[in-house]
Amino acid sequence: MQAINNIVILTGAGISAESGIATFRGPDGLWEGQRVEDVATPEAFMRDPALVQTFYDQRRAALTAVEPNAAHHALALLDKKWSGDFLLVTQNVDDLHDRAAADMGIDGRLLHMHGQLRSAWCLNCDKRSEWTDDLSGAPACPQCGQSGFMRPDIVWFGEMPYAMRAIETALAKCDLFVSIGTSGAVYPAAGFVQTARRYGAQTLELNLDVSNGSNQFDETRQGPATVLVPAWVESLLAA
Numbered sequence: 207m208q209a210i211n212n213i214v215i216l217t218g219a220g221i222s223a224e225s226g227i228a229t230f231r232g233p234d235g236l237w238e239g240q241r242v243e244d245v246a247t248p249e250a251f252m253r254d255p256a257l258v259q260t261f262y263d264q265r266r267a268a269l270t271a272v273e274p275n276a277a278h279h280a281l282a283l284l285d286k287k288w289s290g291d292f293l294l295v296t297q298n299v300d301d302l303h304d305r306a307a308a309d310m311g312i313d314g315r316l317l318h319m320h321g322q323l324r325s326a327w328c329l330n331c332d333k334r335s336e337w338t339d340d341l342s343g344a345p346a347c348p349q350c351g352q353s354g355f356m357r358p359d360i361v362w363f364g365e366m367p368y369a370m371r372a373i374e375t376a377l378a379k380c381d382l383f384v385s386i387g388t389s390g391a392v393y394p395a396a397g398f399v400q401t402a403r404r405y406g407a408q409t410l411e412l413n414l415d416v417s418n419g420s421n422q423f424d425e426t427r428q429g430p431a432t433v434l435v436p437a438w439v440e441s442l443l444a445a
Contacts, residue, residue: 209381210290210382212291212381214373214380215294215386216384217298218385220386220414226272247362248362255357263340263342269323273305274303278302281386282306292315294317296316298318299318303316319361319368319369319373320361326358327356328352333349341357377402383403383408385411385412385413385417386412387431389418390417409425410426411425411427416428
């Protein structure tokens with residue numbers, strides 16, 4: 207087995223579900239009671255901006271009631287202690303990885319490929335701002351001062367995920383790719399394991415259940431993220 211120096215980790219909704227955040231698409235096809243097509247596409251925003259803004263305002267406000275769990279903290283510990291290259295890519299729009307890193311006293315080697323609830327994007331000046339309040343009500347952009355142009359800084363269906371070049375560069379260099387709490391159904395993230403394997407990386411999946419992409423990994427482990435991730439991090443650091 208090759209030595210492990212460079213690690214890329216992908217996380218999805220399963221890692222935050224144990225903190226009380228709903229997974230993106232439930233078994234009934236809804237996300238927090240709404241059809242995904244009604245709140246997570248550019249067309250939905252043009253059709254009914256009030257509905258979309260209110261939906262994300264509620265999701266943003268709900269972050270105050272949740273905390274990082276043992277899996278988030280274990281990955282932050284790994285980030286802090288790992289001397290090789292390390293990149294944590296999350297599909298989640300919550301800030302639980304960020305808070306876990308802050309708890310560990312680090313900035314975190316972290317990329318939010320699908321955006322962040324606590325960020326707003328101004329369509330007038332193309333600038334992004336940290337945001338914790340509501341976006342409904344057409345607030346002024348802190349950067350350009352214009353009102354009515356702010357939208358959630360979320361990558362919707364039909365839009366390009368963020369930082370793809372940096373992610374692909376890291377995948378080409380990594381010795382180990384780990385997928386945690388993802389369905390293996392949403393691209394391009396679902397294809398990361400194939401990219402990593404193409405460049406010779408070892409691959410590991412940690413997931414509550416068998417995913418759509420489980421057969422792509424060298425090893426898969428099933429169970430709660432709060433159990434699997436701390437145990438895996440402990441064994442990796444011990445080695």
